[in-house]
Amino acid sequence: MAGTDPKDRARAAVVAALPGLVALSHAIAGTPETAFEEVRAAAWTADALRAGGFRVTAGAGGLATAFTAEAGTGPLVVAVCAEYDALPGIGHACGHNLIAATAVGAGLGLAPVAEELGLCVRVVGTPAEEGGGGKIALLDAGVFDDVHAALMVHPWPVDRLEATCLAVSHVEVAFTGRTAHASAAPWQGVNAADAMVVAQVALGLLRQQLPPGDQVHGIVTSGGEAANIIPETVTGRFMFRSTTAEGLARLVPRVRACFEAGGLATGAAVDVAPLAPDYSHMVSDPGLLAAYRANAEVLGRSFPADDAGEPAPTLSTDMANLSLAVPSIHPMLGIEAGGSVNHQPEFAAACVAPAAEAAVHDGSVAMAWTAIDAARPGALREHLLAR
Numbered sequence: 001m002a003g004t005d006p007k008d009r010a011r012a013a014v015v016a017a018l019p020g021l022v023a024l025s026h027a028i029a030g031t032p033e034t035a036f037e038e039v040r041a042a043a044w045t046a047d048a049l050r051a052g053g054f055r056v057t058a059g060a061g062g063l064a065t066a067f068t069a070e071a072g073t074g075p076l077v078v079a080v081c082a083e084y085d086a087l088p089g090i091g092h093a094c095g096h097n098l099i100a101a102t103a104v105g106a107g108l109g110l111a112p113v114a115e116e117l118g119l120c121v122r123v124v125g126t127p128a129e130e131g132g133g134g135k136i137a138l139l140d141a142g143v144f145d146d147v148h149a150a151l152m153v154h155p156w157p158v159d160r161l162e163a164t165c166l167a168v169s170h171v172e173v174a175f176t177g178r179t180a181h182a183s184a185a186p187w188q189g190v191n192a193a194d195a196m197v198v199a200q201v202a203l204g205l206l207r208q209q210l211p212p213g214d215q216v217h218g219i220v221t222s223g224g225e226a227a228n229i230i231p232e233t234v235t236g237r238f239m240f241r242s243t244t245a246e247g248l249a250r251l252v253p254r255v256r257a258c259f260e261a262g263g264l265a266t267g268a269a270v271d272v273a274p275l276a277p278d279y280s281h282m283v284s285d286p287g288l289l290a291a292y293r294a295n296a297e298v299l300g301r302s303f304p305a306d307d308a309g310e311p312a313p314t315l316s317t318d319m320a321n322l323s324l325a326v327p328s329i330h331p332m333l334g335i336e337a338g339g340s341v342n343h344q345p346e347f348a349a350a351c352v353a354p355a356a357e358a359a360v361h362d363g364s365v366a367m368a369w370t371a372i373d374a375a376r377p378g379a380l381r382e383h384l385l386a387r
Contacts, residue, residue: 164213
């Protein structure tokens, strides 16, 4: 039976909800939907909160697959971010099904204690983390204007307090040339595929001169129709990353020059179009992160890699943009992944394996307890309310 301590009651609420949270995680994993197409995942996540007594608003920030769900009316507003978009081709290989389930779990854990703690808990359904920048759109739309703290956890093969979140730009590149018979009259064509090759070679050479932390990678999404037709249109998708937003601003023109070189060398026209707003670097809030660590350790989690000073994993997330506006944390929640890593099919399987159920419990409870620590009278609450 739950005790009178808010943390005991929050954990009891999570335990009571756990079968439904696991079912939600499995349902989202079994029906992967990519960026801005998460119709079922958003509805299921919102419905789980509505059934728990939350006040749900669909279409938050003008995004069809976003929502807000609130419980409590206190002056301290803590947002818990739920992601639920999948990766193209390999489904939930980044574990966003677990992110959604833990966000719901944290919300349901906090709902019974929110009023007495002077807390408003807001679970925010945030679509399109995988390249669409849903949180940035919600931030721009004012969904987080009154939020004092934002929390989420992200599945990873081991527990880590932080990742190195690189600033990133996502673009689509299109080269347009002119078709011709590849044998009879190749000189009449302008080969868009050659333009892409020149650009990729230029990028490969540029990498030798990039500062540590800067990265460029991409794929060709269309490369011609037949071997005997000079390709007229070739397209690709690329990402450029840097350790800071300022570094990204310096990197972008250097990368764009490589694409322009492909067009210049072949005579093809080149168009570089953004696919999403740029993601920034991330700054974690020290007080929230310390509270999360203490709570995770009570649950049996540990952070030896952080204590040993091992390099943090590198990734990019639109949670980073939110962190520059709202005190935020984005710790990595360890799951037993059998040696696999994020963005591998094996990791998607690990995110619905029986061992992942412990992560649903621990992530939900650790976030709920962290919000309770933030809501209690003291320096952390005052720090957050000062925003």
